[in-house]
Amino acid sequence: MRPVRMIIFIGVVVGIVLLALFAGPRMVNPFSLTTMDREILYSIRMPRVVVAMLMGMALGASGAILQGVLRNPLADPYILGISSGASLCAALGLLSGFYYFGSMSVPLTAFIGAALVSMLVGAFGWKRGGLWPERLLLAGIGLNFLFSAVLMLLMSVSSDEGLRRAVLWMFGDLSMADWSLIPTAAIFIVIGMGLVLSRSRALNAMILGDEFAHSLGFAVQRERLILFGAMALMTSASVSLGGTIGFIGLLMPHIVRFLLGADSRLLVPASAVAGGAFLCFADLVGRSLMPPMELPSGTVTAVFGAPYFLYLLRRKDVLSI
Amino acid sequence: MITADKKYEYYFTAEDAEEVRTNDSDGQGTSGLKTALIRFLSAFICVKIILLLIVCSPPALAAERITAPQRIISLSPATTEILFSLGLGDRVVGVTSFCDHPPEAKKKAKIGGMSNPSLEAIVGLKPDIVVMTTDGNPREVDDRLRGMSLKTYVWTARTLAELPRGIRELAGVMGVKENGEKLAREMEEGIEKFRSQKTGAGSQKKVVYIVWPEPLLVAGPGSAIHDAMALLGLENIAANASSSYPRYSIEELIRSSPDVLIIGKGAGMDIRTVAQGVLKKLATVPAVKNGKVCYVSDHLYRLAPRIIQGIEELAACVR
Numbered sequence: 001m002r003p004v005r006m007i008i009f010i011g012v013v014v015g016i017v018l019l020a021l022f023a024g025p026r027m028v029n030p031f032s033l034t035t036m037d038r039e040i041l042y043s044i045r046m047p048r049v050v051v052a053m054l055m056g057m058a059l060g061a062s063g064a065i066l067q068g069v070l071r072n073p074l075a076d077p078y079i080l081g082i083s084s085g086a087s088l089c090a091a092l093g094l095l096s097g098f099y100y101f102g103s104m105s106v107p108l109t110a111f112i113g114a115a116l117v118s119m120l121v122g123a124f125g126w127k128r129g130g131l132w133p134e135r136l137l138l139a140g141i142g143l144n145f146l147f148s149a150v151l152m153l154l155m156s157v158s159s160d161e162g163l164r165r166a167v168l169w170m171f172g173d174l175s176m177a178d179w180s181l182i183p184t185a186a187i188f189i190v191i192g193m194g195l196v197l198s199r200s201r202a203l204n205a206m207i208l209g210d211e212f213a214h215s216l217g218f219a220v221q222r223e224r225l226i227l228f229g230a231m232a233l234m235t236s237a238s239v240s241l242g243g244t245i246g247f248i249g250l251l252m253p254h255i256v257r258f259l260l261g262a263d264s265r266l267l268v269p270a271s272a273v274a275g276g277a278f279l280c281f282a283d284l285v286g287r288s289l290m291p292p293m294e295l296p297s298g299t300v301t302a303v304f305g306a307p308y309f310l311y312l313l314r315r316k317d318v319l320s321i
Numbered sequence: 322m323i324t325a326d327k328k329y330e331y332y333f334t335a336e337d338a339e340e341v342r343t344n345d346s347d348g349q350g351t352s353g354l355k356t357a358l359i360r361f362l363s364a365f366i367c368v369k370i371i372l373l374l375i376v377c378s379p380p381a382l383a384a385e386r387i388t389a390p391q392r393i394i395s396l397s398p399a400t401t402e403i404l405f406s407l408g409l410g411d412r413v414v415g416v417t418s419f420c421d422h423p424p425e426a427k428k429k430a431k432i433g434g435m436s437n438p439s440l441e442a443i444v445g446l447k448p449d450i451v452v453m454t455t456d457g458n459p460r461e462v463d464d465r466l467r468g469m470s471l472k473t474y475v476w477t478a479r480t481l482a483e484l485p486r487g488i489r490e491l492a493g494v495m496g497v498k499e500n501g502e503k504l505a506r507e508m509e510e511g512i513e514k515f516r517s518q519k520t521g522a523g524s525q526k527k528v529v530y531i532v533w534p535e536p537l538l539v540a541g542p543g544s545a546i547h548d549a550m551a552l553l554g555l556e557n558i559a560a561n562a563s564s565s566y567p568r569y570s571i572e573e574l575i576r577s578s579p580d581v582l583i584i585g586k587g588a589g590m591d592i593r594t595v596a597q598g599v600l601k602k603l604a605t606v607p608a609v610k611n612g613k614v615c616y617v618s619d620h621l622y623r624l625a626p627r628i629i630q631g632i633e634e635l636a637a638c639v640r
Binding site: 035036040156292293294295 | 434437534535536537559561562563564567568569570571572573575576578598599601602604605
């Protein structure tokens with residue numbers, strides 16, 4: 001534990017959330033709110049910040065779990081094909097005229113897609129009564145390529161403008177964040193988070209190797225399955241909230257390990273909070289850079305995340321798990 | 322403008338036609354009788370041609386008729402609509418997969434999308450001319466087609482004001498000057514009618530045209546919709562955006578408090594269902610509060626003749 005860094009970390013997170021709420025191309029003064037300000041704050045900015053926090057938390061925590069479970073510093077929830085599967089399922093839903101739930105239809109189909117793909121990856125990764133990291137990773141990469149290709153195929157043969165625009169949504173868009181989806185998604189994310197936190201000691205042991213974890217008394221295959229399930233639940237919920245936002249799952253665990261250490265008991269929640277704050281920040285930048293136009297947060301996270309990631313890479317030994 | 326002028330190189334002018342005729346009557350025989358016969362025949366033909374010209378049509382038109390392209394491919398939905406409005410529907414042999422208006426256009430052979438048409442499909446249709454647009458077709462396609470010595474015509478008009486000129490120009494190339502003149506004049510009269518109405522309306526209403534609700538895309542400057550709004554004396558709240566269909570900030574939309582909200586027709590899905598979410602967020606905006614939300618057709622999306630009906634719809638929304 002590093003108390004000073006911890007305090008700075010929490011301070012930065014709180015600062016970003018406040019900025020995301022009140023700053024932007026148009027400032028909102030929290031001490032003298034007009035009716036319009038209150039309206040904008042309540043129905044536009046607050047859901048945006050909450051969705052950004054939830055998504056970022058889900059992705060950050062998922063990244064931390066996956067890097068531990070797969071024992072691979074490259075792992076990211078999207079590398080397993082979950083996002084492309086979700087996009088594909090949403091696109092197929094739109095093509096077949098699935099629009100019974102109004103504006104909830106796309107998030108719903110995306111969630112179903114993400115959950116199905118997670119199960120599929122799990123099924124491919126399953127052998128001799130358990131999940132095997134290499135198998136999971138390879139199955140995920142294979143499925144990811146397959147789904148991306150099919151999605152591209154659909155996009156290029158379809159002349160449906162609606163489909164194209166709905167798929168735009170999949171590239172990480174928080175501008176339409178809305179209270180209606182938040183409770184359901186939050187439940188999934190809280191359940192996932194609870195599962196991980198209760199298993200963080202097992203995660204710590206598993207990073208050191210299956211034999212080691214086994215000798216410490218952990219049922220490795222069972223723990224791995226639970227952690228994988230928690231990751232799938234959180235990632236699916238996050239995809240249905242605002243589409244695909246890259247880089248958070250990969251980047252946040254590395255930053256947190258660099259700043260606060262690699263103990264999973266702290267790493268998972270801290271990656272979650274850092275992910276949430278980072279996405280809030282990306283969203284703030286996305287709507288402030290070229291007003292009145294909005295840039296999708298997914299691209300902002302990559303543009304700001306990648307250079308920092310490369311900087312970390314230059315520091316020796318940081319990018320281990 | 323330079324590129325537009327350059328496009329004229331390929332189609333025949335009256336001079337070319339003259340040359341063809343002189344070459345024909347230039348046949349030199351060896352024997353006197355033969356020469357006389359040919360002379361007589363050619364004179365006869367000449368007289369007949371002259372007679373035909375006098376009886377049927379002005380000479381320029383006759384020249385055009387010989388050279389007017391018979392097999393046309395259109396690489397954009399807007400030019401497809403214009404070609405059909407010019408009465409050239411029968412001569413259009415290929416269109417893009419986005420060309421859905423008029424309904425007959427859907428029956429034409431498809432050559433692919435706007436940004437990625439299939440060169441092979443285009444060449445396979447043996448077109449006399451390929452109509453392209455600077456608004457959506459990549460320049461490379463033009464270069465490739467001309468590299469294969471196919472004729473292209475590039476449509477350059479991008480604003481409502483340029484539309485009649487564009488129609489005249491295209492009609493000239495296609496050899497249907499009269500139809501072009503008629504259609505262009507209809508457009509001008511339509512535009513003029515709305516312009517004169519505007520002065521009566523007086524107060525400037527703030528409007529926004531939502532092209533797609535999630536993510537929020539609105540019509541910005543450079544789109545035909547923006548021109549139509551300006552024509553009707555309406556203030557487009559997205560006038561300060563930097564592209565024709567920007568992803569607009571919903572916060573900014575609320576702040577500019579539009580008086581009328583116009584929602585365009587979506588392809589594929591029922592736009593009313595898709596728009597529910599955004600309307601809920603805009604509940605406090607004057608337009609939504611006063612029930613001034615107007616669903617319109619897709620007439621304004623393309624710079625084509627039915628844009629006049631689109632302006633009519635727009636005018637009805639704000640009346």
